Amino acid sequence: MKIDWVALGSVFGVSLVATVAIVGLFTLGIVGLSKQATATAGSGGGSPALARSGAYLCFALCLAAVSYGIYLIIT
Amino acid sequence: MEHITLLLAIVIVTALVFDFTNGFHDTANAMATTISTGAMKPKAAVAMSAVLNLVGAFLSVEVAKTISSGIVNESGITPEVIFAALVGAILWNLLTWLVGLPSSSSHALMGGLIGATIASVGVSGVNGGTVITKVLIPAIAAPLVAGIGAYLASRLTYRIGRNADTKATAKGYRAGQIASAGLVSLAHGTNDAQKTMGIITLALVAGGVLNPGSNPPLWVIVSAGVAIALGTYLGGWRIIRTMGKGLTDLQPQQGFAAQTSAASVILASSNLGFSLSTTHSCSGAVMGAGLGRKGGVVRWSTATRMFVAWGLTLPAAGLVAAGSEFVTQQGDWGVAVVAAFLIASSAAIWVYSRRQVVDHTNVNEADEAGELGETETPGVVTAAMAAVTPPPAGVPAQDDIKTTIPAPSAATSESGPASPAAV
Numbered sequence: 001m002k003i004d005w006v007a008l009g010s011v012f013g014v015s016l017v018a019t020v021a022i023v024g025l026f027t028l029g030i031v032g033l034s035k036q037a038t039a040t041a042g043s044g045g046g047s048p049a050l051a052r053s054g055a056y057l058c059f060a061l062c063l064a065a066v067s068y069g070i071y072l073i074i075t
Numbered sequence: 076m077e078h079i080t081l082l083l084a085i086v087i088v089t090a091l092v093f094d095f096t097n098g099f100h101d102t103a104n105a106m107a108t109t110i111s112t113g114a115m116k117p118k119a120a121v122a123m124s125a126v127l128n129l130v131g132a133f134l135s136v137e138v139a140k141t142i143s144s145g146i147v148n149e150s151g152i153t154p155e156v157i158f159a160a161l162v163g164a165i166l167w168n169l170l171t172w173l174v175g176l177p178s179s180s181s182h183a184l185m186g187g188l189i190g191a192t193i194a195s196v197g198v199s200g201v202n203g204g205t206v207i208t209k210v211l212i213p214a215i216a217a218p219l220v221a222g223i224g225a226y227l228a229s230r231l232t233y234r235i236g237r238n239a240d241t242k243a244t245a246k247g248y249r250a251g252q253i254a255s256a257g258l259v260s261l262a263h264g265t266n267d268a269q270k271t272m273g274i275i276t277l278a279l280v281a282g283g284v285l286n287p288g289s290n291p292p293l294w295v296i297v298s299a300g301v302a303i304a305l306g307t308y309l310g311g312w313r314i315i316r317t318m319g320k321g322l323t324d325l326q327p328q329q330g331f332a333a334q335t336s337a338a339s340v341i342l343a344s345s346n347l348g349f350s351l352s353t354t355h356s357c358s359g360a361v362m363g364a365g366l367g368r369k370g371g372v373v374r375w376s377t378a379t380r381m382f383v384a385w386g387l388t389l390p391a392a393g394l395v396a397a398g399s400e401f402v403t404q405q406g407d408w409g410v411a412v413v414a415a416f417l418i419a420s421s422a423a424i425w426v427y428s429r430r431q432v433v434d435h436t437n438v439n440e441a442d443e444a445g446e447l448g449e450t451e452t453p454g455v456v457t458a459a460m461a462a463v464t465p466p467p468a469g470v471p472a473q474d475d476i477k478t479t480i481p482a483p484s485a486a487t488s489e490s491g492p493a494s495p496a497a498v
Binding site for chain 2 (some may be wrong): 002003004007008010011012014015016018019022023026027029030031032033038060066069070073074
């Protein structure tokens with residue numbers, strides 16, 4: 001009986017980092033978009049264009065992560 | 076398909092039935108949080124999951140070479156052993172579905188194989204060390220890994236989004252959650268439908284229909300994919316209710332964090348060589364996300380019952396499988412007896428389930444899907460509900476509650492958990 005602690009540890013590390021990174025990015029994207037909405041409504045501060053492109057960048061990275069996930073499933 | 080004996084046909088049908096139960100047992104993994112946070116309508120959610128399971132079944136290029144991951148010695152395995160193992164696994168899946176608890180279908184199958192192998196060739200056919208490394212350690216590790224990830228992710232998303240308008244962000248979270256749930260469904264279809272293909276292929280090889288090492292024929296792939304998709308579409312609403320509502324209350328943020336964590340863990344584990352059960356990962360993720368919100372609670376009574384069920388999975392499925400194997404060894408009539416036993420037990424469980432129907436209409440209603448009969452004490456009632464309405468005395472004895480109307484109020488949903496107490 002040999003427990004593969006290295007594999008378990010890497011599963012733990014990788015999934016932890018991936019989860020937190022993706023959720024963080026996605027949240028930033030959502031918050032950015034909602035800020036952008038309020039900014040165009042005239043109530044919020046900051047640059048709407050910057051918030052919007054930042055949000056899209058976040059979503060693009062999330063999309064890349066999902067694509068990589070699908071790639072992992074297929075291969 | 077020409078030389079398929081009756082026994083082989085029975086094994087194949089049983090394998091497809093197992094695949095089907097696997098599908099509806101595991102719908103909850105992908106879709107419970109999606110349904111409970113309202114990201115998707117229940118029917119739409121299971122339909123999407125079913126389609127992705129079907130797609131997943133065809134995606135995989137690699138065939139499941141081993142169905143037990145080395146836990147039992149598969150070289151001398153006979154169709155009878157596979158049949159007995161499947162009987163144990165199916166009955167455990169149905170029983171846990173009846174009581175609404177998520178449990179790993181793979182573990183049920185492994186338990187069945189262990190039991191049937193012991194009954195067939197003795198303890199020497201089982202690799203004890205592998206049982207610990209492939210079953211026990213993952214069962215403890217999976218919920219921890221997924222739970223910690225979901226916990227941190229929930230904390231983070233609440234922290235970042237603390238100034239954002241909840242209404243404006245909820246839609247975004249739902250979209251993200253659906254994407255994560257889709258990944259889980261796809262991965263499930265790939266892994267678990269493949270497992271059934273492996274079983275059928277192994278049975279065909281053992282029965283001499285296929286040459287050893289050959290790939291599964293197309294009809295095996297198609298039928299396994301369709302069986303798991305049908306099961307998924309039927310939806311294990313009882314388990315969905317437990318996972319989506321019973322363990323904790325989830326907001327869209329948490330649902331998203333939980334589902335993303337589950338997807339990451341499943342993909343990481345299957346690609347880094349330490350496979351973790353989908354069910355365990357998802358349950359852990361849901362609990363972690365539940366704790367990640369300020370004031371969030373996990374209903375530990377439900378969680379404890381779930382852990383007990385996980386612990387019982389292997390021995391319970393194993394015992395049934397061992398008994399089945401013992402009877403099938405007696406000859407053809409033994410196989411017939413076991414098949415009849417399987418059909419009768421499944422029918423009985425189904426009839427019992429009709430006493431309190433849980434389906435897409437009421438999956439989100441009850442706080443607690445606590446229909447556990449065998450190990451449970453009155454603690455099934457959530458703390459909140461118990462505070463509002465004390466459980467009516469003598470309810471556990473009232474076996475004859477005939478109501479099929481799903482728990483409209485706190486009081487009836489309390490009597491609900493107790494009514495199947497005689498399982």
